[in-house]
Amino acid sequence: MLKTLLEAFALISTWEVVIAMFAASVYGLVIGSLPGLSATMATALLVPVTFYLSPIAAIATIVAASSMAIFSGDIPGALLRIPGTPASAAYADEAYAMTRKGQAELALGAGVWFSAVGGIAGVLSLMILAPPLAEVALSFSTFEYFWLALLGLMCATLVARSSPVKAIAGMFLGLLVSCIGIENPGGVPRFTFGITDLFGGIEPIPALVGVFAVAQVMRAMLTPEPPPLPRRKFGSIMAGQWMLTKKYHWQMTRGNIVGIIIGVLPGAGADMAAWVSYAMSKRFSKEPEKFGTGHVEGLVEAGASNNASIASGWVPSLLFGIPGDTIAAIAIGVLYMKGLNPGPTLFTEKASSMYAIYLMFIIANILMIPLGIAMIRVAAYILLAPRSAIMPIIMLCCAVGSFAIGNNMFGVVTVAAFGVIGYVMEANGYPVAAMVLGIVMGTMVEQAFVTSLIKSDGSILPFFERPGAAILAAMAIGALLWPVMVWVWRKVKPAQAAVATGG
């Protein structure tokens, strides 16, 4: 234990890792604070860079950039009422109300402080949960993997704040995309239409960049520019945070726990954690009437929650290769690329690398406090940069980054195509995150499904026979039926409709 910990320290205390982490933190803070540029996009555009780094440095950049971006999404949320990332959307109204009451420091400070606390709680859960779960995971057969993957996909459709039917359709689209290529049980070219570039299938990363980055540039073409940030002097940002921690320690803990649970669930990530925690905070608050008028309580709980889910989202990613959210989906791609193939054996064979990941998460969350405060102070200047200067650079990064992934131009074509697909889907209420997870997990779902079918000789029964499989199957089917139950519930009790949507 101590030896692996020392090894882990040695792994991360190289200049490459330190510089990579610092640079990625600043990058994550800047991208996260720009409205419209999400944490997922920040991470996706980093992937080409990680190609050229050592494994640990590559993961360091992902860890640092994603944690920072989730926090810094709070900044424009509080100052402009435009959430920088979807994960901040749940409480952007509340934070903006606080700013208007003259409590911008308190709102932003709560963002930094409780994000950092939540992040550390998430890491602790990762450290505590992962090894015992790895033991369980060792006994998993393809049946369990099939249900687990399906559960992940179903959770992804639940997260979407849109029609569940459209979300499921989006997921199917993603799975269909993953069918392309010759990586299938028969090894035959499938849906390639004779195009050799399609034989290798659609790479998830260019698809992600297209859906999240190019589609965003496309939307920018048609939407008016967000208003500039009024420049202001900030007082002390951390003042009063300790008092808040003492006053709302129970809310903070609850936010952490909810965030961890949602993060661990495959498919559900930071956005959902923030929405659920904010709703819970309001529900159980002693003074719910204050919510919406600039009350810090919900901010504490939701801020603690969304960052906790970032770290715990790595649990299913590392153990099963099933992403906890879209950021983790990218992380999995990087893990495979760097020879750290996800799976339960990772915790026994590459224990020092795992400890290095934990340590990097802790460092990133501690680093978040000073860097976050600095970022809040300079945010007004960064947000001065007009969109017409940022979007062209994003375009270039999309083109070069997608080219760099395979060193061929087909990647750029993929990015362009998925930009259009993402834009059209988003405009018509089809959640793109569900499609992305479908693309990432498609091959795995198919493999588990077909192998299971071959083993069971075409019978359905073995899919439910093993206890683990039965539990996971019940959860997956429950997730599928959940919208139906909500619908029935709403019919029965129309008065409580508002509460039902909150979940």
Place this chain on the structure above:
Amino acid sequence: MRLPDSVTGSFLVVLGAASAYGGWLLPPVPGQPVGPNVFPLVIGIGLALCGLAIVFGIGHTFEEEEELIPLEDGLAAVAPPPQGKLQGKLYGLRALLPPALLLFYVVAADRLGFIITAAIIVYVTSTALGAKWKLALPLAALSPFAIHLIFGKLLRVPLPAGLLPTPW
């Protein structure tokens, strides 16, 4: 680009049916009951069913209309888009500019080289987003070199040199 649900739903039905049929046609693995054909078949059927449900408006009640958040204190966030004369039928097509520029990159980068192609992309995107030439021109002149420095020099991505090789 907001299309009626009946259009997107019908498209999904057709796509699902096509992929199910396409999967059906794939050759099975000899001696095995399931092969590469099963998965597309299942997905295709699922997709077609979802499409049907969407056409009939099932689940529509769950959709939340996008709310436009009005800013207070006179900061009109929902300001009417400027340039009234651009508001024609063609205005919506502006959204297709980014993917078109990426395809332009695919076609032109090898011949023109990275720097020139990138400069054109930056200039066009920037102007389309409303930048004056005072901003767009220096941006187009400098940013390709910066990106080339990071990706081409530091990360060794083989970016095409074309007509204008970089000094390094």
